[in-house]
Amino acid sequence: MIDQLARDCSQPIERPGPPFISYDGEFDHVIGERPRLVRVVSTDAHEGPVYVAEEDALYFTTVPRKLETGLPQVAIERLQLDGLRFPVGAERITAVREPANAANGMTLGSDGGLVVCEQGSLSEPARISRVDRATGDAQTIVDGIGDMPFNSPNDVVVKSDGTIWFTDPSYGHLQGFRPKPAHGDFVYRYEPGLERLTPVASDFDKPNGLAFSPDETVLYVGDSGAEREPGTFDPQRPHHVRALAVAGNRLVDDRLFAVTTPGTPDGLKVDAEGRVYASAASGVQVFDQAGELIGEIKLPGAVNFTFGGPERDTLFITTDRAVWAALLNTRGA
Numbered sequence: 657m658i659d660q661l662a663r664d665c666s667q668p669i670e671r672p673g674p675p676f677i678s679y680d681g682e683f684d685h686v687i688g689e690r691p692r693l694v695r696v697v698s699t700d701a702h703e704g705p706v707y708v709a710e711e712d713a714l715y716f717t718t719v720p721r722k723l724e725t726g727l728p729q730v731a732i733e734r735l736q737l738d739g740l741r742f743p744v745g746a747e748r749i750t751a752v753r754e755p756a757n758a759a760n761g762m763t764l765g766s767d768g769g770l771v772v773c774e775q776g777s778l779s780e781p782a783r784i785s786r787v788d789r790a791t792g793d794a795q796t797i798v799d800g801i802g803d804m805p806f807n808s809p810n811d812v813v814v815k816s817d818g819t820i821w822f823t824d825p826s827y828g829h830l831q832g833f834r835p836k837p838a839h840g841d842f843v844y845r846y847e848p849g850l851e852r853l854t855p856v857a858s859d860f861d862k863p864n865g866l867a868f869s870p871d872e873t874v875l876y877v878g879d880s881g882a883e884r885e886p887g888t889f890d891p892q893r894p895h896h897v898r899a900l901a902v903a904g905n906r907l908v909d910d911r912l913f914a915v916t917t918p919g920t921p922d923g924l925k926v927d928a929e930g931r932v933y934a935s936a937a938s939g940v941q942v943f944d945q946a947g948e949l950i951g952e953i954k955l956p957g958a959v960n961f962t963f964g965g966p967e968r969d970t971l972f973i974t975t976d977r978a979v980w981a982a983l984l985n986t987r988g989a
Contacts, residue, residue, distance in 0.1 A: 675954045683951030688985025694742045696981050701974035704762035707964025712737045717759045719976050727777050727833050732756045753792035761811035766818045773809035775828050782806040798846050801853055804838035811865045820846040823863035830884055856907045861894045865924035870989040875900050878921030895920040914947040923960030926989045953982050963988020
């Protein structure tokens with residue numbers, strides 16, 4: 657999702673208090689005997705965190721800054737890490753692409769480029785783009801369905817077969833920087849080789865984060881319809897995660913997986929054992945494969961996250977004010 661107000665950053669410190677809350681013995685296996693939650697760097701990291709192992713670097717999109725025109729400006733930035741030595745200095749952050757057309761969610765493509773959800777503006781079209789990590793050059797992958805433009809693409813994942821799956825809620829229009837939607841708030845599948853775009857789910861209120869199970873037979877999709885605009889919450893609208901079975905290029909057997917309370921699910925990730933991680937107002941909530949809440953990483957303001965680090969056992973979390981690292985006893989899928 658998008659928050660149009662940038663916030664001040666504080667100095668890098670280790671978070672005080674007990675950040676890991678266990679509700680089930682399975683969560684003890686997730687965190688191990690010596691879990692840590694530490695601030696990596698203070699910066700306006702908002703969405704789309706992507707860890708690139710060959711560079712030991714984290715890419716992310718910044719908190720949208722409101723221009724005089726009322727439109728949000730976003731950059732894609734890169735943080736050069738230093739293994740598990742935290743904190744690191746802000747001088748390790750460099751701009752990859754700025755402005756970045758209100759970029760939001762990102763992932764790595766099959767060719768190693770960044771696959772980016774560009775929400776667009778009143779003058780620039782929304783699209784899914786490929787951004788070269790070295791140069792920042794962007795190329796359109798797909799920018800609409802038929803002659804109809806996208807709403808404001810939010811999050812994206814790439815399946816092992818190279819297909820691109822993404823959500824397209826109408827937050828851009830609700831927040832005043834995109835035109836009136838031309839169609840519904842859909843989940844899409846795009847097949848690059850055939851240039852074929854298929855809506856695979858059309859009954860979400862505001863589809864947001866998404867993640868595949870380790871064997872890619874289930875797609876988890878968060879619905880954050882309870883939050884229409886930053887700072888609002890309607891408990892009668894969706895704030896849950898749904899699980900949909902993947903049948904070729906279709907999604908079937910839709911079921912409610914878990915409800916996030918407090919707040920709405922934004923970031924979604926899955927670990928190697930199939931547990932599902934979802935951001936909430938309180939931090940990151942962790943669910944077992946049956947959808948039972950087994951534990952939480954208490955970090956109010958958590959927006960999105962990704963697994964990374966040398967052993968893929970570090971959860972890098974963006975909070976608008978900083979990047980944090982939760983050192984766990986499990987690995988990302």
